[in-house]
Amino acid sequence: MSYFLTALQAEGLKICKSKVIWITAAAFTIAPLMAGFFMVVLKSPELLKSSGLLEAKAQFAGEANWPSYISLHAQIIAVGGILIFGFVTSWIFGREYADHTVKDLLALPYSRAVIVMAKFIAAFLTNTILSTYVVTLGFFIGWIIGLTQWSSTIVTHGLYILVVVTILTIALCTPVAFFASYGGGYLAPLGFVIFTLVLSQIVAIAGFGEYFPWAVPALYSGVTAGESALGWGSLLIIFITSLLGVLSTLYWWLLADQH
Template structure:
């Protein structure tokens, strides 16, 4: 435990000194502004029809430019965009050790390899949670600026709970990315894995089996399939948690037993 307390600040310092911090923040900051744009268009259906845009999204949101619809859009965005951004964070934290050729120096330290891996996952979790909270707070700011109707503490509380759950589920799905970053010794393999899972999540969900495919579950829980579809079953939760454990354990085993030369 003491070694983890020592390692985590070191990993945080490495992360804060990188451009990944700014890149991921800017990447997710787009979500509330795009959501605000949708809401502005939905306020005037005639303009939306003339522009010929977001018709599908308007149907999903029920054509309502209000706070519940806006929060729903943010939740859907973090469930899909988070797969890429959170995965990118994970890919950098683990992949940089190989691309910068610091892996041998890191493993030469008198610290357990499991401690190193756990410390990295702690940093990833903390930053991804900060990013998700940042998106939600920025969403409130944008929503206030465009003066969306339907604001209430009840809507804020319920939307915050759903947003937090979907964010957490998406963050948990980042552990397999760490394994592929370690296995592929860099960034290419995890990025390819992220693209593949993102594509498969859409295909599997369209086939009606999304609740059994880990990377489809956060988006389905956000209600992306339509109003009233945001259902999170115990089976889906177990599947996400098992995927998290598989990614975590496989990464720890790889760092402990694989040849790092």
């Protein structure tokens, strides 16, 4: 346990001292700002009468109220989270190869499994903090805008959806760690992230989104009326996908030849 805590602390220091994570957080800030801007457009469409295209796009956000606003944030995390969370995971695992520090980790006097699990926990905590930051900023922006239909029931249900979507999206980042380890850098995992992001949109449009793990969070993020669109089959698919990502990454670090 002491080895694990030491490894986790080391990963935390790497993350806190890196500019990459702060730049990523700054980039993710665009999402709640755009969501708030769409709400302003929906509340005061006369402000942008000369820009019919932008107003039409804002209509996709629904109405200028808290249920639509929270649902929009859930969709942002479900879709944008695949890219942002995947990038964070690929950086945490791939940087060791890009910076040529993997040999130093392998020389440490404890199991490689400790290193891998510490990285997974660090990735989970970092992505959770990023998601919490985006949601908190989004709520602050919504409060400034003065959206309607605020109630404890709506907020509680919305936060429940946000938590579920966040956990599901982060869980689907484990295969990214394997591709970062197998590819020895950033290109392979980022290519995999982009591939899953594009393919999830195609599969969802085809009507088979509930069977494709990376499309499930986006489908669930649209639920606002209280009924659950997340079946046990979809949950099982996500669990198996996440587990395979963890096990394959462990296998690579434990058994594959490291140079």
